[in-house]
Amino acid sequence: MIVLTGDCREHMPSHGPFDIILADPPYGETSLAWDRRLEGWLALARAALKPTGSIWVFGSLHSFMATAERFADVKLRLAQEIVWEKQNGTCFHADRFTRVHELAVQCYPGEAAWRDIYNDVQTTPDAAARTVHRKQRPPHTGHIDAGHYVSHDGGPRLMRSVIYMRNAHGRAIHPTETPSALPEILIRTSCPEGDLFGDFFAGSGAAGEACRLSGRRHLGCEIDPDMAAKARARLASVLPFDGGGAS
Ligand SMILES: C[S@@+](CC[C@H](N)C(=O)[O-])C[C@H]1O[C@@H](n2cnc3c(N)ncnc32)[C@H](O)[C@@H]1O
Known part of the structure; x- marks a missing residue:
């Protein structure tokens, strides 16, 4: 479990190929200093992916529509999406609804067949x-x-495509922290045990924790040095997966 400090575009590509990549990039929808849409990372992530791997990207419908061409440009095909339903959410001045969900979309290389992309069906x-x-x-x-x-x-x-899960409100170390049980579902579905998971916008290390609990190798990258240090401390405190074999 490693969390690098710096720009994922610079640090992650040389550590591939990854069996699965998860990206929870800034959506670029608020005036918060860190919430700036980032260019260029998707092509680099795609190049660092194994041919049978897939990329899960978190976002809103706005952010996906605004970046749809980037996915087409690098020949990533959209496979399916899940909706994460939260117990509370955000609401901007002009909104008609309180937004209590996020999307995560799975894409895979255009030259691959969907049946060849790793998939371990999850049940509930x-x-x-x-x-x-x-x-x-x-x-x-x-x-x-x-x-x-x-x-x-x-x-x-x-498993249903709409997944209700409480967010880490009140105990989060990151303002947009994902509960680690959510990436754990995506990881178990899309990444074989022991394989390498690339976490391009690691934040608090939630996905790293999910990897540690489920026995996948994790390499994350976070540009904010304070947050990266917190993520590393978090991961160091999680007991590693023991494989479940007889002792
Ligand atoms: C939406 S948050 C991810 C939150 C994460 N899913 C969690 O549960 O904690 C996006 C993160 O990407 C980081 N970030 C922004 N630009 C980056 C870059 N170029 N390379 C690496 N991380 C970056 C931000 O500092 C922020 O922590």
Whole structure:
């Protein structure tokens, strides 16, 4: 687990190729000093990605629409997106709705086939109770009537694309900190255990923590030296993944 201090455009490319890249760049939508849209990083990230890897980018619809051409220019194809729903959000003067969500979009190299991009389907155990209908069995399996039973935990289901998760409000060390359980879902889906994860805008190290907990190798980069130091301290305090094997 390493967090470099500096500009990701300068420091990250030489450390590739990465199996997965996550980028939570400044959206460039507020007057905050650090919130300036950054140019050039996407092409460099794309060049530092393995052919079977993918890039998850966080953003708003505004920020994706404003940068759509950059994705096309470097031949990154849009695969799917998730919505992170938060318990609270932001609201600007002219807004009609309080914004309580962020988007994260997964893209992959245009010359690759989607089926070749690493994917480990994630399921959720929190589905609601449901009635499971059974079909009539063929006679040679013995006489079992069609019927139904109630599955009280609902059984495992494919994870939903809208993911509700409380943000780190009140205990965050970064003003736009992601709860580490969110990148952990993306990491488990898109990066094999032991592989290399590139965290281009590391912030508080939330994604690094997710890597440490899930057994992926992490290399992050953060331009703000104070924040980078906080991220390093955070990661040093997280117990490493032990692989889950018998001891
Ligand atoms: C939206 S925040 C990321 C927050 C992070 N997801 C977290 O959970 O803490 C974007 C971060 O990118 C950093 N940043 C801005 N420009 C950068 C650059 N050129 N290279 C590396 N980091 C940069 C900012 O300092 C900021 O901490």
